[in-house]
Amino acid sequence: MLAQVSDLFLADSPRVDGVVEGHVRKLAGLETPLPPIVVQRHTMRVIDGMHRLLAAKRRGAERLPVQFFDGSDEEAFLLAVRLNAQHGLPLSRADRRAAASRFIASHPEWSDRRVAATTGLSAATVGSIRKRSTDETAQLTARTGRDGKARPLRPAEGRLRAAELIKERPESSLRQIAAAAGVAPATVRDVRERLRQGRDPVPDKLRNLDGADRRPSATAGPATRTRSATGVRAAAVTDPGGTNPLPDGPSTAVDSLRRDPSLRFSEAGRELLRLLTVNAMPRESWEQLAAAVPAHRRDVCASLAREHARRWAAFSDLLAREAESAA
Incomplete structure (x- = not known):
């Protein structure tokens, strides 16, 4: 027109x-x-x-x-x-x-x-x-994410409420507990699993962030960190707040990052986008790559993959620390 x-x-x-x-x-x-x-x-x-x-x-x-x-x-x-x-x-x-x-x-x-x-x-x-x-x-208690879902400003408090409700209503579904506690079902699932393992329902990263009492519950033992055979800490499917940072998968997240001018217009940002793009392949593509590795090279490729995973985990921890220090 x-x-x-x-x-x-x-x-x-x-x-x-x-x-x-x-x-x-x-x-x-x-x-x-x-x-x-x-x-x-x-x-x-x-x-x-x-x-x-x-x-x-x-x-x-x-x-x-x-x-x-x-x-x-x-x-x-x-x-x-x-x-x-x-x-x-x-x-x-x-x-x-x-x-x-x-x-x-x-x-x-x-x-x-x-x-x-x-x-x-x-x-x-x-x-x-x-x-x-x-x-x-001042009285705001929740914020709305990119997916349109409201989430509590103090996720640790939501986890503690969910833990109490799980003990009081063991027969209730994830969604029922989530609705009552004001958290996501994925958070309830993680809290329930932590309680089953005798762990604190609040992960270490959420401690002392909002002043809530995060002492382990009576049924919880000392918090432990799960490690894989390679020594790299295992990553949870959801983040500490119970939200999924990649709701539509890695490829969609990378596409969103590639539209960010703060990354696109810097040399370091473009290099990061290149690495993320390469690693955002779907599971089927990784399986095809694994099948293509000859038998006599599998040990070397497996060791390299573990080393790269260790470096990505260290990079993830670095970003998390910088985010916490800037908050």
């Missing part, structure tokens, strides 16, 4: 410094058609494509191809951030931090990961921004 250039207005830009003049000049000098700009229908304000609009005016164009968006001003700003994180002139780190601050204020129930996925920042950075914010609702 075409719209009159004179009918379009500049909107609330996610860029702290506004329009980048050099980018406007670059677009104005292009002879190839540019993608349609996105416009909020009821205000005719440009959501995505302000540089393209100014470039068109500079070229003397009277009409431009547009795509209309029907939604509120806050929804329009959210869309602007998402689109600018995916294509065109990348948002600066200052732009993304400013957008994160705005989302934390307008959507305090959103999880750090959800804000991070929208702005292209790390969840640790969003958590740090949230800590400095004075506008967060």
Whole structure:
């Protein structure tokens, strides 16, 4: 659809410094058609494509191809951030931090990961921004993740409630306990398994994070760490908070990371994406690779795989420590 250039207005830009003049000049000098700009229908304000609009005016164009968006001003700003994180002139780190601050204020129930996925920042950075914010609702007890599910702000307390309910209602299903405790069914499953093994229902990583009493229950013995035969700590399917950080699988998660400008536009980020892409193969592909290894090389390949797994585990621990120190 075409719209009159004179009918379009500049909107609330996610860029702290506004329009980048050099980018406007670059677009104005292009002879190839540019993608349609996105416009909020009821205000005719440009959501995505302000540089393209100014470039068109500079070229003397009277009409431009547009795509209309029907939604509120806050929804329009959210869309602007998402689109600018995916294509065109990348948002600066200052732009993304400013957008994160705005989302934390307008959507305090959103999880750090959800804000991070929208702005292209790390969840640790969003958590740090949230800590400095004075506008967060004091009585907020849960946040909504990228999957739309609400999760408790203090996962350790949720685990302790689940542990008590499991003892009181041993016949109840995972979902019944989860609904009563305000946690995910996967968290209840993990708590139940920990209690069965005589372990503390709260993992070490969650201790002392929110001030809750996390002393082991009467039935729990000393916490132990499970290790595989190779000496690498076994990883749980779910994270300590009971959420699955890869709900749609590794490939989908890597695709999301590849759209993050903070990774795409740095040499180290691109190298990390390359390694993650290689390792995000489905299980069937790994099985095919294993079948292709000749018998006389299986020991060497197995040893190399274990060594790589050890290094990835160390990298995971490093990221976890940095996230905790930044929180």
